[in-house]
Amino acid sequence: MRVALMVTCINDALFPRTGQAVVALLRRLGVDVEFPAAQTCCAQPMINTGYLDEAVPVLRAFVEAFAGYDAVVTPSASCAGCARHQHAIVARRAGDPALRAAADAVSPRVYELSEFLVDRLGVTDVGAYYPHTVTYHPTCHSLRMLGVGDRPRRLLEQVRGLTLLELPGAAECCGFGGTFAVKNADTSIAIGTDKARQVRNTGAEVLVAGDNSCLTHIGGLLSRQRAGVRTVHLAEVLAATA
């Protein structure tokens, strides 16, 4: 099985530790993951802001980078959701049957990390040790775009040393929303402030989620509030060992 890491543009630039954690975790599980250096971005920022023409060259780069792999693993439900559900829209816009075929070939092989671990590798105990009190925010695109269900929870429940606290209203959006966070900053902050309050009320020391974009938003609020709660990507929890 040839497996590619799609690290995502945000993780590449701002959260290399998350990408490194995926690499360490998959190697530990016997997967020799490759990093196609030609990868850039899934084009979601363009698509969700309405710039379909601008998304076309990005999609071309995406399918070139990931063609031929059996699986493309990404530590982002949002980017996986974009590849699986939105790339066809961009290919149709391009009016290019070859691009459409290439996108259709790659899209179903794109897996969010928890899907890949549970569905393709068939593991929920990844041998992790993380001695912290944690609460988990299931991101909107993981829940409602990909339907990852309880896979991340099942993975977290097997982590030794970890105490998992229930997050009230967990399924509600954090208010990030991509460019929404900037275009409608006031509303984004209002929604996120409510999420941050719920997180603080759990008493957890760490907020875990499967998407660093949402965590940047919630974590940015918690940090500004000097809340003493840090945000950590699911991959980093699962990669941690004693």
Added chain:
Amino acid sequence: MSATFVGMPPFPAAAREKLADAQLRRNLAHATSTIRARRAALVAEVEASVDGGWEALRVAGAEAKDTALRSLDRQLLRLEETLTANGATVHWARDAAQANAIVAALVRAHGADEVIKVKSMVTQEIGLNEALAAEGIAAWETDLAELIVQLGDDLPSHILVPAIHRNRAEIREIFLRAMGEVGRGAPADLTDAPAVLAAAAREHLREKFLRARVGVSGANFAVAETGTLVVVESEGNGRMCLTLPEVLISVVGIEKVVATWDDLDPLLRLLPRSSTGERMNPYTSMWSGVTPGDGPREVHVVLLDNGRTRALADEVGRQALRCIRCSACLNVCPVYERTGGHAYGSVYPGPIGAILNPLLRGVGHSDQIDALPYASTLCGACFEACPVRIDIPRILVDQRAKIVDAHRGGLPTPEAVAMRTAATGLGSARRLAGGERFTRLGLWFARRVGAPAWTSARDLPPAPAESFRRWWKRTDGGRR
């Protein structure tokens, strides 16, 4: 009512003002969480008791609406035929102005200077009350929440619960201040107990019900096969308006038609559960034209387009015409819950408003409309809650593309320049010299373009010492 949505600022500015209203935030959080819990309990009940569960019911509801929409021309002609055979008079209106003129002419022809109204979204969409007022005809809202909005010279902020932004203390003040000016006043010892407020409204409305000669309604459904209009409601005011006056005028959007009586089955089960969180709404009124000796002696139906055929022509957006105005999408929307309905600048707020307004009115000509599809985090809660499976996030993204396209060719905005620049960088991996240019671009974008809006309340994460791709290259993926 002199309050108007016309001239409202685009969503971000309107929302900013509403977000500062602590009373509104509290009212909305309480109301939406209460109704969400009620709906969830009933969906779970269906899940456990109906073959195929809630999803099967949703699919059946969507199919009933799609069947009619796919043959809309034939269904409408059939509806006209059956309604006419039942003794109703059918009128066709291309837009709001035509519909309002038809209703006003009918009211005048009967020498009336007032009408009583069933709660109806479509008559708000076309501004019927204001158009009638301009002709010297008073339109009295009889739904309790619409009465509160009308007496408060206010605007509706929710499809089902238009006064959701008011609490009972505010309602008491409105009743004390305004009821006496337009009819029977509220008793001086009025309290803010819900039953006391409802009793005052009942007394106030009773004289209007008994006096009015013309009733005006919308319709939740129109059955082509039988020539039957359907109104569902909770308070019985609708039943009064539909049965007491001599003349009944119903304004019906053309997307309200369903082909057969059986099509009502899934829809009448989906609507109350999704809307008020009830198994069944208290009043379901159905009438097929004129029944001698029973109810109105003259029945008029105004079939209204007002942008619906424009929406029908939109390949992605046409599914929005399935909407049965239940407002489940509003109640689960994280944006609506914080801003309320007024910020959307339309009688159709929330996620459905964010797609319906641009679909009905077109994009590229109004900053206010063009801002609406962006008033969403694309969290998908609306699609999940929608009883007729309208993929609202998909339509939002499609409308955003149409808005961007409508503005291509003009002076590019900073956002458009950024997107083009990013597309060039991200689209040519081979010219990226190991990707470092791209990483720098990403950081520049994050820190400069979005920074002021971002950092008003949020810290930025510290920049890492090196990007992932540089780490991979330097260490051969951590192997050395």
